[in-house]
Amino acid sequence: MGATGAVGREIIEVLHDRNFPMESLRLFASERSAGKTIETPSGAITIENADSADYSELDIAFFAISGGWSKANAKKATDAGCYVVDNSSAFRYDDEVPLVVPEINTDAIGDSKLIANPNCTTAIAAIPLYNLHREYGLKKVIISTYQATSGAGAAGMSELTEETMNYLDGKEVKNKVFAHPIAFNTIPHIDSFQDNDYTREEMKVVWETRKIFSEPDMAISCTCVRIPTMRVHGESIVIETEKAISPEDAKKLLGETEGIDLKDDIENNVYPMPLTATKKYDVEVGRIRQNLVFGDHGLEFFVCGDQILKGAALNAVQIAEKL
């Protein structure tokens, strides 16, 4: 559902790439797109109208339209016996709905027919953080993000491209998708502001990490910043741990963690970057060092993850694989 959007299109690719055992793949989108035929790695498929889907014919539905649409349609699907993997934030904070990063908490699925996919920024940080938490106990987590324009969908990337061309041509730079021009700029504002003056994007990281880790009181904060990149969110992360931690041990642990590509060879200028993490399933982790503020109970590192993949499409397909 939402097969023509940035995440929908990526789900189609990932299903094919990972050889997901499909009897048939059906694509749904808004009425506007219904009837059009699109080429996919699984063959040419005609888009159907998502509003009139008969869920009794479907085993698993990926929802990637909008929160409102998910809210209006999820029950219809699950009542018909169809699993729903929802990419929106509609159900993420619902105690009845599991919020799942497959490397971490598949157990949480239980017999729920509806499973929520976390926010991209959460999913990318969760992989390294969870393993550090299990071994060393996280006391404090402080995150600052470097988020790509595709976090706002395909329109975000187009806006960056267009604005950049206009800027370089000396023409006026107009914005529509973002609150301000993003070309050669940074915007410390993603999603709406909350009562505590954090943005919703920042609070998503807080709420979702606590839920996925089953640590409702975890001390965690986040500043989310949009920067002029196309794909891949970067995150600068500082942690304080219960047990003493050394960068060497952390590198060993994270290097052996499923879903992580350790990129930590500073002598050869190897560290996580959008350039290398783009279209990669694994999250890149590097610049691992002993944090100067928390000393031998602190670690500082940088991660880069393709937020359309691990932050959305890949995580959704991984959930379906577990189902």
Next chain:
Amino acid sequence: MGATGAVGREIIEVLHDRNFPMESLRLFASERSAGKTIETPSGAITIENADSADYSELDIAFFAISGGWSKANAKKATDAGCYVVDNSSAFRYDDEVPLVVPEINTDAIGDSKLIANPNCTTAIAAIPLYNLHREYGLKKVIISTYQATSGAGAAGMSELTEETMNYLDGKEVKNKVFAHPIAFNTIPHIDSFQDNDYTREEMKVVWETRKIFSEPDMAISCTCVRIPTMRVHGESIVIETEKAISPEDAKKLLGETEGIDLKDDIENNVYPMPLTATKKYDVEVGRIRQNLVFGDHGLEFFVCGDQILKGAALNAVQIAEKL
């Protein structure tokens, strides 16, 4: 000295703009540039060879060539009775040489003829941090930066422009100034790596903030990241304070601080950005909120400062004004 470089050119502008009381302005650069005449707001001036300057004819010299050049020439200048404001890192960590942000520690100058100008990233964060430190006592400071390409001089900006055009034209993107292509990328690596796996740029913030604040043991850490912007460094800052602190009181304090432009009106999407901080003397501070990790003893905020101005040329001229 270094009149044709990015910082040198800006010093010329700032001297004129701030009506600095000059009997004469003389411009020096490398032998290659000597003899050329350039237009300045203070008239057309012929460049002289910096290596053969007679410092007995000069009252104040701004050094903006390189650390090596400063080391080789500073004593010659001060011995001749000329003040030197050095923009390089050559003397910043020398106990005998004052490192000055004029809003903070003019007292440190004493009768020294040689004064060091801090690193851009340090200078930008120092203004808000110092005032918070004086009122609330800083216990911990955690910084992640969003640094513009002009931090690497005019060549850095040219490289970003050229790479961006090539990227958008589908051509190969080659890098020379930075360790990797910077167009639509982020590079968590500025200056050389140190033994503790922090970069020198990150440690400059640690060393220099401690020195300027006269707090040799201050708990402070930093992750420095190059992003594809032209001018202005952004910094995401989290602090823990000795005394309880409220965002309201912090906004009042910072709003009244010399050198700060408070940009904190989230209802109207007003916060610090390179777009608005470019070519501005004041450092923009905003997104001020109670940090979720340190609670009522913690604050989180975002700053943007033109690193060629407050981070270099402006700070140097402000030091000269004090002299």
